[in-house]
Structure formats: C-alpha cells, structure tokens
Amino acid sequence: KAGVTQTPRYLIKTRGQQVTLSCSPISGHRSVSWYQQTPGQGLQFLFEYFSETQRNKGNFPGRFSGRQFSNSRSEMNVSTLELGDSALYLCASSPQLAAEQFFGPGTRLTVL
C-alpha cells in the first residue's frame, strides 16, 4: 500500500506570494491533518479534514486554509506569505478521526 505523498517536496517563494501544497492520503484513509514544523516550535497542528469537512483547527491565522476533495486528497493554502511561514509542512492521514496517523515526507517551504 502506498504511503502518504506530498507535493511539491521543496518550494521557494517570496513574501506576499501565496502557495498551495498538496497531500494524497493512504488509499482508504478519510482523515487528513496538516502540521507545521519549525525548529523552535516543534510540530504544531494546523487543521484536520474528514469527509471534505474541516473538523478541527489549530491556532493559526486565517491566511492558512485548506480543503479536502471527494477522493480524500487535501490541499493547504497559505496566502500573503511571511518570512515566519518558512517551515516543513507535514500531512498525516488516518482511516478515521481520532485514529493512528501516518505521516508524509513533508513539503519544505522557504519564504525569502
């Protein structure tokens, strides 16, 4: 069974731009969560989607948004990028809410 895939793996943007990251969960998994990892803050929860609905949201500004499609694939969008948005963005899938999560390799975003 293929694991969680994320595209792109690396991305460089400039301040003020917007970015869209993509995540394909493990086949059959319906829940997708997004996390931001920075050296100082560790892993911080962004949001979770289940059956195309946002079920949980972390403490991030409205510039961070996401969606989930009917095939469970998910996208995360960050608008008006700031230097502090430079981080590794991780996607995790699970078969249902509140179940064990399997992580993808992440997308390394650098904002210049």
Next chain:
Amino acid sequence: DQQVKQNSPSLSVQEGRISILNCDYTNSMFDYFLWYKKYPAEGPTFLISISSIKDKNEDGRFTVFLNKSAKHLSLHIVPSQPGDSAVYFCALPPRGANRDDKIIFGKGTRLHILP
C-alpha cells in the same frame, strides 16, 4: 499551555552508550503515550507507545518508562547507534483525557549520536 513538555531541545550521546529522552505531561488522566522519531526532510514515524496500566514497555533497543506519580515518561535507547540521530517527539494520541481529536506533540528533542 503545553500538555506534553520536552524540556531538552537537544542531547548528545556517545555511540554505544544509553540515550535517555524525557517528557513531562500535565494531566494525570492521560492514559496513553506515544514516541515518534523524525529524520530531516521526512515525516515522523511511530516508534513505541505505553499505556498507563504499565510502567514499562520494551521493544528491542527501545524502552519507555512511565512514572505516573511524577507525570513523567522517558525513552531509553540502549545501545545508541548512529542511525538513532534524529528528533524524538513525545505525543498524546487523540483519545481519553486528550479531548482534542488530534495528536498533541511535544516540541521534540534532537538526539546526536557521537562516533
């Protein structure tokens, strides 16, 4: 307020010796804990877990100890190997006293295994 705390951002250990990574938690009702290992540019992978009905769980070179009275758990790696160099996260799964429907992670401890 952090519900799981890893107070050591980094740790260096000689190859072959024991590595001890620590984690404290705030709620005595938490009853299940996870450890994840993460290499650079990769997602975290599950390493080992422990339930509060035990005070120790062992899997090969990895042992997790739980001290419920102190609200403290630790991960022991014996003997430490170069491939153990990674960031280790203590985490609470989304169940029980963790009312959030998501895993709650500590900030992680970066382990360096020295040759």
